[in-house]
Amino acid sequence: MPGDPLLAVRGLATWYELRRWGFLHQGWVRAVDGVSFQLAEGEAVAVVGESGCGKSTLAKTLLGLVRPLRGEVWFEGRRLSSADDWRWYRRRVGYVQQDPYGALPPFMSVRRILEEPLVVNGVSSPSKRRARVVEALEAVQLVPPEEFLPRFPHMLSGGQQQRLVVARATILGPRLLVADEPVSMLDASVRAEVLQLLRSLQQRHRLSVVYITHDLSTVRHFCERVLVMYAGKLVEQAQVADLLREPKHPYTQALLAAIPDPDPDNARRLRPVPPGEPPSLVRPPEGCRFHPRCPAAIPGVCDRREPPDFEVGAGHVAACWLYEGARTVTTAPAVEGGGSP
């Protein structure tokens, strides 16, 4: 294919088995249930959704920490199937965790934290390791490096800790970075700093980034594209500007309407919020999973048939029957919706 994407995911499904007493099969939690998207080299894409929508499971699957039940993951044109493929792939992926303090071993100095991945991956010369550690610290602006090398995580501020996590995630020169809620534990004034750091690393090294977040308000200046996830599925994919200007899926519209911006008029009006709560992932609703809460649901359609991806604009895809008639996008292979594997 010309212009091969760095990462291509097709019909990805990661389910967790529910067991009673540890062995009796009870059902499946369909955390990720038929997700397809592509990521170009050097592109940053945000996966936005509420807790329990499966976005962290998607992150874990993309990190190779959980094996998907179904679907294909392609990286650099190579399909990941055997354990060897995944091992090869994992060396090319960096992980930025949500809680920086929890992600850093408290008894290791900054220097050891950054040397560890080098040791594990066979950089045996101490002087080479030191050079790369210093370089990594400089790249995340923990300068002067000598000052930070002997410190322990608790001696750093939240923003510095998260920058250290980023340094660790990028020290092996990955092609892809998966950042799971990298700023949700940080103060407002520090968020911009960490997001800008990720952005500049991405642009400088042509890194691809999957940025998992529940907070749509942080995507604007830091990503090219947004994927909106609801109950295990992607309901909308678009360029950031298009999505913010013209959200197509009713769920995206509801999310956007619910997010306050600092505005003096906020206190004088109520926000529109769809009723109810996200569905169970064990027994998701039939048809469109948002239909029980959707103000625009079409009876007899949305509650019966699962909507395919409709192309509603250039590079803008919405899985919603409102756009029936638009061309459907077929990135996904024919994966039947229900049933057990």
Place this chain on the structure above:
Amino acid sequence: MTVAPLLRVEDLHLHFRTAAGPVRAVDGVYLEVGRGRTVAVLGESGCGKTSLARAILRLLPRNVAHYSGRVLLDGEDLMALPEEHFRQEVRWARLSLVPQAAMNSLNPVLRVGDQVAEPLWLHGRVRRPEEARDQVVEALRRVGVPAEFADRYPFELSGGMRQRVAIAMALVLRPQLVVLDEPTSALDVLTQANLLNLLKTLRWELGTSFLLITHDLATASELADDVALMYAGQIVEFGPLDRFLTRPLHPYAQALRASVVSLREERAPQPLPGRPPSLLNPPAGCRFAERCPARFDPCGQAPPLVPVEGGGQVMCWLHAQEASRAR
């Protein structure tokens, strides 16, 4: 304002004893909450905002090193009241709290309805279980929790619902002032919007005053009439929300405003360099001086609280100079 405010906090200090020395979590706070108004105490983590809430409610941990100042509720100095009197007459009845992560603060082995009823029994507002039941159902209805949930246990409720139960509990005795400590920070976007809608409606219907503790400017803008910006144990700017959003006065307020990542604003956020000073040994002068782009000579000394036209005050030498020039 000529009418006395509902709550007035004067020169409040709360220091904690630690192995490294006293931590000055609340260090000379002045604050006012008007009747039926909502004041947001806005600040980053570690600035002392939760300690301020605790100091106002007299919910103190054991390692208090120093606790002084005045907390006037309706003109009555709460800090001068004997503990027993405060507990029976004030806490819950006139002044209540929705604690941080309130949804996890419910007792897991008590039915929801019994927990909401507890303040009623303790304060002798009800004599018979049926009376309590009626009031509980009413309190739950007010916060949008169906009556049948009264018989459930907390684990059977979603996070948003548990948060509502905690609010029902804080409101059941109809206090004049409710302190909300980060009421929405652990919740999802839609649940958050729902809860903020509820709090707005409660304000309009009951006329209760709220003291909202939050780190999030957008949340503050959803509920507050006034904003008190806290930095390193002190309120550095206090005034109407409109002014705070459109024309913040203190350099910290301006920097914080510019650093906020927002959905609809075109401009890119500007990170705020540096970090707040340690509360173990805060600088003698202005506590923001080290990070302040407008720092000048006088900032080595403690800045005065300068009253501002249009209400409120700002703790900054820049404005002290302007005010004296105007005179």
